[in-house]
Amino acid sequence: MNRVILVTAIGGDVGHSILKCLKNESDVLIGCDIDSHPVGLDVVDKFFSSLPAGNEDYISQISNKCKIYNVTHLVPVSEHEIEAIIHHLDIFERLNVKVLINRKEIVDICLDKYLTAQRLEHLGLDIPEYFSKDNFVADGRKYIVKFRKSCGSKLLTIITTQKELDKISSSVSELLIIQEYIDASDEEYTVGVFSDGKEIRIISFQRRLQGGYTKFVKLVDDSSITRDAIIAAQGLGLVGSFNIQLRKSGGKNYIFEINPRISGTVNFRHQLGFEDVRWWLDMMDEREVQPYVKKYKSAIGIREMNEKFLLLS
CATH class of the missing domain: 3.40.50.20 (Rossmann fold)
Known part of the structure; x- marks a missing residue:
C-alpha cells in the first residue's frame, strides 16, 4: 500500500x-x-x-x-x-x-538552546560557555547572542560588552542565551544522526553558510565527531533523526546546537546513501530499515539556485 x-x-x-x-x-x-x-x-x-x-x-x-x-x-x-x-x-x-x-523530551530540550547546553554539559560533551542575560559578565571576549528558541540565523549578534547586551535585551521580549563565540567559521560541521533505537548512524559534513543556509558541504570522516554524536544520541534517547551543529577548535568539538528534526542538508546526505527520511518512515511502519551503505569516501556538495516556470490551470 x-x-x-x-x-x-x-x-x-x-x-x-x-x-x-x-x-x-x-x-x-x-x-x-x-x-x-x-x-x-x-x-x-x-x-x-x-x-x-x-x-x-x-x-x-x-x-x-x-x-x-x-x-x-x-x-x-x-x-x-x-x-x-x-x-x-x-x-x-x-x-x-x-x-x-521526536519524543517530546527531545523536542522540549533541543528547541531550547539553554536546555540543550545544560544537557550536553551533563553528558560531558564540549560546549561553548553559556549564560543567561542575568548571569552574564562581560570579560572582553566575543560572545554570540541568540534567542533561546529560534531557527535559522534570527538575531545572532556578536557582542563584547555589557552595554551591547543591554541594548539587545531591551529591544526584545524573548529569552536569550549568550554563548562563547568559537571563532572558527572554517571549521563548522553539521552532523546527521539517525537511530532506530538499536543502531546509531552518523554522517558528518564540514560546511560553509551563506545567508543562514548551508551553501557548501564536504563529507568528512572524523572519529571524534562520530563519538560525540553517539554520546548525544544515546544520552537523549534518540529514536528518529536529529542534526548536531558544532565548531572544532583546539582539538575539541564545541556543540552549539541540536535541531530535533530533519535538517536542511537532508538531500545532500540522501544522495550519499544516508536516507534518514526513508529510514524513519520505514521504522514507523515496522518495515525493515535498509542498511546504510557508505557510497563515497570523499564528496563535496553545492547548493545551487534554480528558476522554473509552472503551468497553472
Missing part, C-alpha cells in the same frame, strides 16, 4: 529538500506552506496553503486536511510546527496518521 505523506513548510530549504528525497518513490506527496506559491509545487500531488503554526486553528486545519487527503504520514518541518504538533499527537493518532517527530 502506498503511503500518503503530508510534508509541511515545503517552501523552505528543509521542506523542499525532503520532497527531493521522496519524489522518486511511489508514495503520494501532499504539501503545504504559508506561501501560496512555494517551491516544490511541481513535486507534490496536492497542495494547500496552511495557516501559521501559531494560529489557534492550525491544528484543526492540518488534521482536517489529513482526513480529506487520507494522509498516512505527517512530516512537520519547521520548529514552530513541531512545537505545535507535539502537544496534539493524540489527534493524529485517532486519525491513524503517523507523525515523524
